[in-house]
Amino acid sequence: IAYAASTGEGEMVTRKTGHFYSMTSHARGGIFFAPGAKTVVDMGGLYVRAIKVDARGKVLDYKMTGQCASGSGQFIENISRYLGLAIEEVGEISLKADKPEVPSGICAVLAETDVINLVSKGLSTPNIVKGINLSIAQRVVKLLGALNAESPVALVGGMGMNVSMIQAIEELSQENKKKQMEFVSHPEAIYSGAIGAALWGGFRYYVLRQKNAAILAQ
Numbered sequence: 001i002a003y004a005a006s007t008g009e010g011e012m013v014t015r016k017t018g019h020f021y022s023m024t025s026h027a028r029g030g031i032f033f034a035p036g037a038k039t040v041v042d043m044g045g046l047y048v049r050a051i052k053v054d055a056r057g058k059v060l061d062y063k064m065t066g067q068c069a070s071g072s073g074q075f076i077e078n079i080s081r082y083l084g085l086a087i088e089e090v091g092e093i094s095l096k097a098d099k100p101e102v103p104s105g106i107c108a109v110l111a112e113t114d115v116i117n118l119v120s121k122g123l124s125t126p127n128i129v130k131g132i133n134l135s136i137a138q139r140v141v142k143l144l145g146a147l148n149a150e151s152p153v154a155l156v157g158g159m160g161m162n163v164s165m166i167q168a169i170e171e172l173s174q175e176n177k178k179k180q181m182e183f184v185s186h187p188e189a190i191y192s193g194a195i196g197a198a199l200w201g202g203f204r205y206y207v208l209r210q211k212n213a214a215i216l217a218q
Helices: 008-012 022-033 073-082 087-094 108-120 125-147 163-174 189-217
Strands: 005-007 018-020 039-043 048-053 059-064 153-156
Touching: 005 022, 005 189, 018 022, 018 189, 022 039, 022 048, 022 059, 022 153, 022 189, 039 125, 039 189, 048 125, 059 125, 073 087, 073 108, 073 125, 087 125, 087 163, 108 125, 125 163, 153 163, 153 189
Parallel strands: 005 018, 039 153
Antiparallel strands: 039 048, 048 059
16 A cells, blocks of 8 residues: 545544545545535535535635534434434435424434424424434525535535435525525445545645655656
């Protein structure tokens, strides 16, 4: 192995050659999955980031949610566990919703309390899960508006594989008559950060190799 690139918590890995900030990695991975995208939305376990990128996947500007878990994939994981669902089931089940009810998006504790109350009221699981997806989708759409995002938009990270989440974002975005957005996803969107780190690592490796070759030539 000539070059080992890490990202995320990988900065603690001792055998790495270079470490890349996760936003940088997801931006590059998003362009890999959706060539031509002008905005990448990293919908991860801790927060959501809307990132403006150039054709190479370089970060030009970004907006992100706070640390509150109610706007993250971790919140979906917590609720799905409470409802007895595997995380892989969440997307398909929520597509069966007919009357979703959106929980509080203020904080994870209040939102989880809302969900518990909805269960006690007898609301169906599909409607509860669809409501959660809509709650997070509202945050995504607000971030895109604050960033003045350009289309097409690549949805990456774990939640980028959730078909109902993608649908919820598209539905809410269509309500904006002034600016219609095109959203692109990929079945392996969860690997965008790792792929982006590998691509930037490969780029840096060849740059360093060229520099070393130039020094030896002198």
